[in-house]
Amino acid sequence: MKLYNTMTRRKEEFVPLKPGEVSMYVCGPTVYNFFHIGNARPFVVFDTLRRYFESQGNKVTFVQNFTDVDDKIIRRANEEHVPFSDVGARFIEEYYRDADALSIERATVNPRATEHIKEIVALVARLVDAGHAYATPEGDVYFAVRSYPAYGKLSGQSVESLESGARIDPGEQKRDPLDFALWKAAKPGEPAWESPWGMGRPGWHIECSAMSMAVLGETFDIHCGGQDLVFPHHENEVAQSEAATGKPFARYWLHNGFINIDNQKMSKSLNNFLLVRDISKEFDLDAVRFFLLSAQYRNPVNFSRELVEQASAALTRLKTTRERIARSPVSETETEADAAFLAAVEQYARSFNEAMDDDLNTADAIGVLFDFCRAANTFVSEPRSRSAIDAAARFFDRAAHIFGILQKTAEAEFPAEALALLEERAKARTERNFARADELREKLRTLGYAIEDAKDGAKLKKL
Ligand SMILES: [Zn+2]
Numbered sequence: 001m002k003l004y005n006t007m008t009r010r011k012e013e014f015v016p017l018k019p020g021e022v023s024m025y026v027c028g029p030t031v032y033n034f035f036h037i038g039n040a041r042p043f044v045v046f047d048t049l050r051r052y053f054e055s056q057g058n059k060v061t062f063v064q065n066f067t068d069v070d071d072k073i074i075r076r077a078n079e080e081h082v083p084f085s086d087v088g089a090r091f092i093e094e095y096y097r098d099a100d101a102l103s104i105e106r107a108t109v110n111p112r113a114t115e116h117i118k119e120i121v122a123l124v125a126r127l128v129d130a131g132h133a134y135a136t137p138e139g140d141v142y143f144a145v146r147s148y149p150a151y152g153k154l155s156g157q158s159v160e161s162l163e164s165g166a167r168i169d170p171g172e173q174k175r176d177p178l179d180f181a182l183w184k185a186a187k188p189g190e191p192a193w194e195s196p197w198g199m200g201r202p203g204w205h206i207e208c209s210a211m212s213m214a215v216l217g218e219t220f221d222i223h224c225g226g227q228d229l230v231f232p233h234h235e236n237e238v239a240q241s242e243a244a245t246g247k248p249f250a251r252y253w254l255h256n257g258f259i260n261i262d263n264q265k266m267s268k269s270l271n272n273f274l275l276v277r278d279i280s281k282e283f284d285l286d287a288v289r290f291f292l293l294s295a296q297y298r299n300p301v302n303f304s305r306e307l308v309e310q311a312s313a314a315l316t317r318l319k320t321t322r323e324r325i326a327r328s329p330v331s332e333t334e335t336e337a338d339a340a341f342l343a344a345v346e347q348y349a350r351s352f353n354e355a356m357d358d359d360l361n362t363a364d365a366i367g368v369l370f371d372f373c374r375a376a377n378t379f380v381s382e383p384r385s386r387s388a389i390d391a392a393a394r395f396f397d398r399a400a401h402i403f404g405i406l407q408k409t410a411e412a413e414f415p416a417e418a419l420a421l422l423e424e425r426a427k428a429r430t431e432r433n434f435a436r437a438d439e440l441r442e443k444l445r446t447l448g449y450a451i452e453d454a455k456d457g458a459k460l461k462k463l
Contacts, residue, residue, distance in 0.1 A: 005253055025063045032091060040292065066111070103285075139183075143179055338385040417447070
């Protein structure tokens, strides 16, 4: 598989540190609010990459942090007159609700900054001891950017060019405008932890270095996030991690492109940060996920209602094909048409992998899935061999699983009451009690569900 590495600015063959195992770290949310569609893109994209690695037989350790102490969290807690930890706990729960609805698999580990203060303090101390960081009399600790000559290598900027834009804010005791905070001295009313420099709390950048290294080790395979994190967040992560360990930090850096809303950049001034929670009131998040994957991850995408509606219609077409495959009449004999179709499915599978292996080109892979569906729709209109039908189902299911679409089960789609009535009706029919079966059909209709009788059993459908 080839992946575009931001560090080297080219597509490189991905070779994991340990064969058959992949370690990934994705910068997670700062938990002070629901997450917006711009946050959702990296979550969905890198979940898809993880699913693809797993489908190829790799064991993936997927780490995504929660930043649960931060200015915005503290501000919200003060406004609501609750402890800052309540805000974090609440929005971690809300994160899971939206992420589950987007079929984002749970991470192997979700480290929280407040649970890794010890590691963070130890890493800062290591940098101070090595002369890469310094404490001010006020108890702040800064990373000395000029002590690390490779600074700027990830974002491709020179220290000189960065110098001109750097400022020292009033109250900051930095030696150099480029230096950034590793540890912040406690201010009154803020959460704080003990450290060799007095009570304080971690800066944002150091959290990700400490947590990724705590779970994945000093060198790991892939670090990913949105393009907006390349500078300064990831640049600073590289600098402080490699300065501390003297080893390469992440081996591949992956960044997804921006998302525009109705052709406009998401910005504070336009106040167009669409929350996933609000979008979910209007659209099935399956369609939103499919829409987010409709472009290769490094390209920008434009979010509009019309495009999500199109994605939703495309999903319905996919679902119809899958149902046709499931209901295909079976023939006892294997014909030439079956053999030709089996060969075609193998070719679709190769093309699908080729697209995914080319820097996770989900746009092309989705194209392959639709080509397959056109062929399958025609194919299953006549009785076909069991092996050909099964191969079609396997190809489809693997693609749908990797994309994380159409994964929600009937149990999740329909209330237990309706499913129980459906089951009762099936029983009545096997007992040839058709009057009772009709009664149950009518009862379901009043609840808003129709019954579709199919070869593989009856199914519910929303009226
Ligand atoms: Zn991070």
